[in-house]
Amino acid sequence: MDIFTRLDPTKTYTTPQLQLILGAWVLSGFVDPGTKVSTTNGHVAEDDYTKQSIYSLLYSLYRSVGIVEGDTGESYEFTFNTWGYAWPEAWGKCPILSSDPQRFGRIAYTGLYQFNEIQEYVKARNGRVHVIEMGCGTGAGAHHVCHNVLPDCTYEAVDMQNAAIETCRRKFVPGLRGRLVATHSDATKLSIPDGSADFVAVNETHVTEMVGVVTPEDERFFRTAYRLLKPGGFLTWGNAIPDVTWQPCFDFLKSIGMKQVEVRDVTKEAILARDLDAGRADAYVRHVLDKFPAFRVPVVGAKKRLEAKLAMENFYRNPGTNLYQNMVDRTDTYKVVLFQKPA
Helix, strand or coil, rough: CCCCCCCCCCCCCCCCHHHHHHHHHHHHHHHCCCCCCCCCCCCCCCCHCCCHHHHHHHHHHHHHEEEEEEECCCCEEECCCCCCCCCCCCHHHCCCCCCCCCCCHHEEEEEHCHHHHHHHHHCCCCCCEEEEEECCCCCCHHHHCCCCCCCCCCEEEEEECCHHHHHHHHHHHHHHHHCCEEEEECCHHEEEEEEEEEEEECCCCCCCCCCCCCCCHHHEEEEEHHHEEEEEEEEEEEEEEEEEHHHHHHHHHHHCCEEEEEEEEEEHHHHHHHHHHHHHHHHHHHHHHCHHHHHHHHCCCHHHHHHHHHHHHCCCCCCCCCCHHHHHHHHCCEEEEEECCCC
């Protein structure tokens, strides 16, 4: 069982199914002693995994693990699958409580709407705006925006991972009285009508990751965002991606008619967030791995546990991992970007 490539994004794996899947992966170590995971920094090469399989596993794991205690002492369910960043001092007082275990994820979503142009747009419409998020994960960010950032908005949260959308429908949709809709779909194949959104939100979505190029998938993604926006609407986008990939993305967006409004570099704050969040991430990885007896199988269990630990920590950009170091040396930069569709 290759957990990096073989899992189905249309499925939500139950705890017994995860026990079997991870058990098969551990036992495969007797047959194939090789590993896709660097044992020094957790790096997994692009060709060795698919985002569909990885996210299918992660979102099913998050649901299976359920409520845990965070480093601040507060209990939480892991729903912000988001690196995030510390609140920049230049933005004034941080609106997110420092005791919130998932504060950096909330900050990342809040930051999408900190631009003056967005705030003026919202004010002119008395807060009644419609957001479409492409790649929403569990919908935790959508819920946060609806409650705390744009309290009069309506919101459609879209993700290709069924396990994530099921969490959104279970945990977040019921409390918003119809303001939040969760849609299971490939974001590039949406049937939503043209010109539906005031804002298209993209927060750490798994696109634009190839070094220095805009892929055909990226082009379809951006063209969909353009199609969904009302004239005068905004694409607001935050992510950590290869630094040399930003400009090709900007150039492509301009080529399809989008206007670049502002780019904010929050890489320094993203590194700080990972430093401050390391204890919580470490504890959560332990919670996950302790849940599965397969990692206690003699000979191969400890080896596979180490691989899983390092891979998850790298995915979270924990200090000491490959993806963390990429931000430190600015191979990857975290930016928050605003583009507008001309009126």
